Amino acid sequence: MEITASHPLALPVGVTLDRYIMHRQTAFPYATGELSQLLRDIALAGKIIHREVNRAGLIDLTGGMGIQNVQGESQQKLDMIANIRFSRALKNGGEACAIISEEEEEIIYTGNNHAKYVVAMDPLDGSSNIDVNVSIGTIFSIYRRVTPIGTQPTMADFLQGGRRQVAAGYILYGSSTILVYSTGHNANGFTYDASLGEFILSHPDIQCPADGQIYSCNDGNLDDYEPGVQAYLSACRRKKYTARYIGSLVADFHRNLLKGGIYLYPPTKKNPDGKLRLLYEAFPLAFLAEMTGCVATTGQQSILDIKPDSFHQRTPLYIGSPVMVENLVGFLA
Numbered sequence: 001m002e003i004t005a006s007h008p009l010a011l012p013v014g015v016t017l018d019r020y021i022m023h024r025q026t027a028f029p030y031a032t033g034e035l036s037q038l039l040r041d042i043a044l045a046g047k048i049i050h051r052e053v054n055r056a057g058l059i060d061l062t063g064g065m066g067i068q069n070v071q072g073e074s075q076q077k078l079d080m081i082a083n084i085r086f087s088r089a090l091k092n093g094g095e096a097c098a099i100i101s102e103e104e105e106e107i108i109y110t111g112n113n114h115a116k117y118v119v120a121m122d123p124l125d126g127s128s129n130i131d132v133n134v135s136i137g138t139i140f141s142i143y144r145r146v147t148p149i150g151t152q153p154t155m156a157d158f159l160q161g162g163r164r165q166v167a168a169g170y171i172l173y174g175s176s177t178i179l180v181y182s183t184g185h186n187a188n189g190f191t192y193d194a195s196l197g198e199f200i201l202s203h204p205d206i207q208c209p210a211d212g213q214i215y216s217c218n219d220g221n222l223d224d225y226e227p228g229v230q231a232y233l234s235a236c237r238r239k240k241y242t243a244r245y246i247g248s249l250v251a252d253f254h255r256n257l258l259k260g261g262i263y264l265y266p267p268t269k270k271n272p273d274g275k276l277r278l279l280y281e282a283f284p285l286a287f288l289a290e291m292t293g294c295v296a297t298t299g300q301q302s303i304l305d306i307k308p309d310s311f312h313q314r315t316p317l318y319i320g321s322p323v324m325v326e327n328l329v330g331f332l333a
């Protein structure tokens with residue numbers, strides 16, 4: 001029997017992330033490869049965290065550290081491991097001159113002052129789900145620095161505003177591990193094939209359904225929510241929409257992005273400005289939302305139009321299918 005290229009065992013594995021990045025880079029004659037390398041460094045750290053997440057229960061990576069981060073939240077071991085792994089990959093990769101992380105109060109200087117880019121990151125999103133084997137993620141946002149190359153980066157490099165992001169994305173560690181990112185044109189998803197050690201293009205040019213029937217919010221805070229939000233949620237219930245809330249922003253966003261839906265984290269008594277952080281949760285997902293036809297708002301303005309003034313500031317977040325978000329905004333008006 002002759003084995004041809006179409007034989008099931010000879011079929012192509014698909015487009016790897018590396019090959020996709022290279023291909024995209026050729027589309028931009030002025031591209032110098034630094035952003036491509038930075039994306040590869042993030043993918044590498046993602047592969048390592050994929051490995052740690054998958055064996056967290058076996059190597060005592062579950063549980064807290066007994067210390068609190070700048071948010072006043074107890075830091076989980078995996079929060080810190082992810083923070084170390086991503087910081088190290090960005091330091092060694094040489095393309096990021098500084099990092100803002102959920103797990104550290106101040107700027108992390110990588111020493112790569114020659115580098116053009118800065119990264120804001122949520123190394124491990126959905127920390128409350130780490131110990132219970134529920135999907136968690138990593139969120140990242142990339143800016144071209146505004147301070148001169150060769151100098152020490154400053155706050156200004158990080159507080160440029162969501163529309164100045166040159167790339168953003170997330171890695172979802174779920175039943176499979178998927179990297180979804182955009183460099184400002186469209187958004188693509190790459191599923192990790194651990195047997196090859198490669199991210200493979202699995203979700204090209206993701207487009208969010210204009211409408212949906214899934215709503216995601218912490219119902220336990222219902223009494224805290226403003227009347228407009230409560231009215232919107234009871235309208236969802238009346239319409240027999242499906243309530244789905246994983247408690248990991250990345251996982252809830254990803255599901256709604258593919259199926260159509262809305263994620264809400266309104267202001268609460270505990271978090272009058274909302275819980276989620278602007279620089280490394282809301283801005284990057286709002287950037288992706290813009291590329292996939294979703295909408296991201298505070299209820300009053302587009303998330304991407306917020307003028308940031310501090311590294312760990314919070315914001316209300318309503319994000320998802322445009323018809324649903326506009327409907328919600330109608331209730332808030």
Ligand SMILES: O=P(O)(O)OC[C@H]1O[C@](O)(COP(=O)(O)O)[C@@H](O)[C@@H]1O
Pocket residue numbers: 073102122124125126127128218247248249250275
């Ligand atoms: O437990 P709550 O109040 O519903 O909050 C859940 C939300 O908080 C987060 O866990 C915050 O992110 P971190 O886990 O990175 O701190 C989101 O992922 C999630 O959507």
Ligand SMILES: [Mg+2]
Pocket residue numbers: 122124125126249281
């Ligand atoms: Mg988070």
Ligand SMILES: [Mg+2]
Pocket residue numbers: 079102122123124125126127
């Ligand atoms: Mg986190």
